[in-house]
Amino acid sequence: MLKKVKRRRWIAFILLMIVSLLFGGCGVSKKEKAAAKLGEKNDKVIRIGYQKFGTLNILKAKGSLEKQLKPLGYTVKWTEFPGGPQLLEALNAGSLDFGHTGEAPPIFAQAAGAPLVYFANSVANPKGEAIIVPKDSKIKTLKDLKGKKIALNKGSNVHYLLVKALEKAGISYSDIQTVFLAPADARTAFEQGAVDAWAIWDPFLADAQLATHARTLSDGIGLVKNREFFLVTSQFAKKHQDILNVIYKQLENTEHWVKNNPKQAAKFLAPQIGMSEKSLELTLSRKNFGLEKINSQTIDDQQQIADEFYKLKLIPKPIKVHEAFLSN
DSSP: OHHHHHHHHHHHHHHHHHHHHHHHOOOOOOOHHHHHHHHHHEEEEEEEEOOOOHHHHHHHHHHHHHHHHHHGEEEEEEESSSSSHHHHHHHHSSSEEEEOOOOHHHHHHTTTTTTEEEEEEEEEOGGGGEEEEEEEEESGGGGGGGEEEEOOOOTTTTHHHHHHHHHHHHHOOGGGGEEEEEEEHHHHHHHHHHHSSSEEETTTHHHHHHHHOEEEEEEEEETOOOOOOOEEEEEEEEEEEOHHHHHHHHHHHHHHHHHOOOHHHHHHHHHHHTTTTHHHHHHHHTOOOEEEEHHHHHHHHHHHHHHHHTTTTTSOOOOOOGBBBOOO
């Protein structure tokens, strides 16, 4: 009996030693804990949302922002979105700190209560978006859009272009059928004849024009400004003005580089975004370059868009755009 007890104790001891050997090494030393704690304190990440093409996209590809922020202890996490509305949804959900969109998405986002502020904008670029139709379409003018299906990304910059184009043609917004699709799906629908027209922006516009020989019914000239806006969460703006200044300077530098090196920029970006150099060269050839701090005229222009969208019941309530502008 005594031998059995001793044997059981010995087995228990062996098992204890095995468990200790297996799991004892998983413990973290004081030195390792201290290093981990220090790492947490230095884990400063700026989450930036970008789209298929734009100044931010080029800035990401060049990697210059990371170089400027590294001495300040910051890193950058980039996330691509198919359009401005999707990007601002992520910003509203707290998944992003900074991003860029066209004119219309911030209006929808502000009406939805998103905690965003306008930081800066590009100069007007009305040639960078258009309403197009297939090359053999019977639609010849904007007036011919009455009763037709028009594809667009809901809440995007081209949403306002469509509103103004219909207004110019004397057509009610309710007299056309909107088909809300992201650019890739809209391209498929356009080529398959599932829609009659497509309101789209560069570089998707340039790519479709070159590939399908689509005809342009109207671009934004005389209708819209088509600015690119850079937006930031209100919380990030309050705490990190110094970082925003670094971002602004890098955006300025990027705009300057692309303006002076359009062919090089197209060649550089083509593999990055999966489009041909010709499509990007066409995009850059009609782009107006320049970066601006927000001014009163820009505020007034955005308010006009907001009022128009509320009148058409595209947003649920009237908004005061100036409340979402960053005060310096």
